[in-house]
Amino acid sequence: MDVNISIRRTQHSRLSEIDFSSLQFGKHFSDHMFLADYKDGKWGDFRIVPFDYIPMHPSIMALHYGQSIFEGMKATKSQDGSPLFFRPEMHALRLNRSAERMCMPTFPEDVFLEAIHALVGLDGGWIPPQEGSALYIRPLMYASDEFLGVKPSENYSFLIFTCPVGPYYTKRINLWAEPHYIRAAPGGVGAAKTAGNYAAAMLPSKLAQEKGYDQVLWLDAIHHNYVQEVGTMNIFFVIENKVITPPISEDTILHGITRDSVLTILREETDYQVEERPLRMDEVVEAYRKGELKECFGSGTAAVIADVVRITFGEVDMNLPDRAEDSLGRFVKNYLNQLRAGLRPDKFGWIVPVRMPQLDPSIS
Numbered sequence: 001m002d003v004n005i006s007i008r009r010t011q012h013s014r015l016s017e018i019d020f021s022s023l024q025f026g027k028h029f030s031d032h033m034f035l036a037d038y039k040d041g042k043w044g045d046f047r048i049v050p051f052d053y054i055p056m057h058p059s060i061m062a063l064h065y066g067q068s069i070f071e072g073m074k075a076t077k078s079q080d081g082s083p084l085f086f087r088p089e090m091h092a093l094r095l096n097r098s099a100e101r102m103c104m105p106t107f108p109e110d111v112f113l114e115a116i117h118a119l120v121g122l123d124g125g126w127i128p129p130q131e132g133s134a135l136y137i138r139p140l141m142y143a144s145d146e147f148l149g150v151k152p153s154e155n156y157s158f159l160i161f162t163c164p165v166g167p168y169y170t171k172r173i174n175l176w177a178e179p180h181y182i183r184a185a186p187g188g189v190g191a192a193k194t195a196g197n198y199a200a201a202m203l204p205s206k207l208a209q210e211k212g213y214d215q216v217l218w219l220d221a222i223h224h225n226y227v228q229e230v231g232t233m234n235i236f237f238v239i240e241n242k243v244i245t246p247p248i249s250e251d252t253i254l255h256g257i258t259r260d261s262v263l264t265i266l267r268e269e270t271d272y273q274v275e276e277r278p279l280r281m282d283e284v285v286e287a288y289r290k291g292e293l294k295e296c297f298g299s300g301t302a303a304v305i306a307d308v309v310r311i312t313f314g315e316v317d318m319n320l321p322d323r324a325e326d327s328l329g330r331f332v333k334n335y336l337n338q339l340r341a342g343l344r345p346d347k348f349g350w351i352v353p354v355r356m357p358q359l360d361p362s363i364s
């Protein structure tokens with residue numbers, strides 16, 4: 001692979017200021033970032049520079065019309081301290097799926113992969129060592145035309161920066177099955193990782209939090225009954241010996257990479273019957289009433305696996321027992337964390353060792 005990325009290293013690393021034992025998610029940023037520009041119909045000027053503010057014109061189109069997409073992925077450390085990625089090529093593909101839906105240019109997959117290797121190779125010291133912690137990697141693409149008026153931008157910026165993070169959720173979570181507001185509708189952009197999906201979720205999430213819930217469980221736009229996903233995660237229900245999750249689609253559910261990994265682990269490593277199919281809340285409530293709803297958990301890059309303690313749907317309040325070490329969610333979470341720490345054979349070929357950059361000492 002011959003991708004030319006220039007590297008300007010920081011003269012003042014902030015690494016010694018970081019306390020890996022108390023990391024708040026999304027608050028700490030490593031020393032470098034990757035940048036690229038889209039001009040005249042092609043991507044170029046690939047560079048790694050010290051992490052810093054990005055200057056922008058007040059009219060740039062991303063700010064006004066929302067052409068902005070992102071990814072979230074992680075690098076972890078194996079037992080011997082070497083850095084590892086988890087399914088990085090899937091993130092490159094998903095970024096481009098989001099780009100196509102938002103009428104933005106795709107980003108070359110080989111440059112994406114080369115950029116994360118170079119960046120994380122350079123900032124590998126920022127990967128926290130504790131289980132469940134990681135270096136969270138945030139690729140971001142946004143429209144950068146300086147222009148007012150609704151049309152696809154002609155210029156774009158792409159960047160990747162990284163944050164050392166601890167677990168996203170530190171406790172079992174409460175879900176509010178939202179009866180009125182929706183996240184995604186047929187024909188819409190629900191499967192794209194685009195900024196507006198998260199913005200639109202904020203008011204309903206705030207209202208749910210005021211009622212004492214951690215997250216909204218999104219339901220379909222027509223019946224307000226079919227399960228879609230949780231704001232930050234895909235969702236799984238364990239009913240008797242079945243694990244059920246809604247199917248991904250072109251428009252309403254994010255194509256979760258952790259979701260896909262969970263499905264593979266469940267199918268290959270457990271005796272559970274795994275079903276990707278439409279699931280109505282009515283069916284969940286009925287299972288709860290019969291004592292058949294064993295557990296519910298969410299999956300996401302940031303969250304990994306988050307165990308659900310309570311779901312409220314209309315008048316029905318469902319409280320789920322803490323199955324702790326016996327739970328399927330815990331099994332899958334441990335499985336993923338062990339893979340990411342290199343403690344389990346990588347039978348699915350998901351782990352990619354980070355290539356350390358061969359830095360020319362003459363490069364500043």
Ligand code: COI
Pocket residue numbers: 071072073231232300301302303
């Ligand atoms: C992720 O899981 O990577 C996300 O982008 C969710 C975000 C809330 C951190």
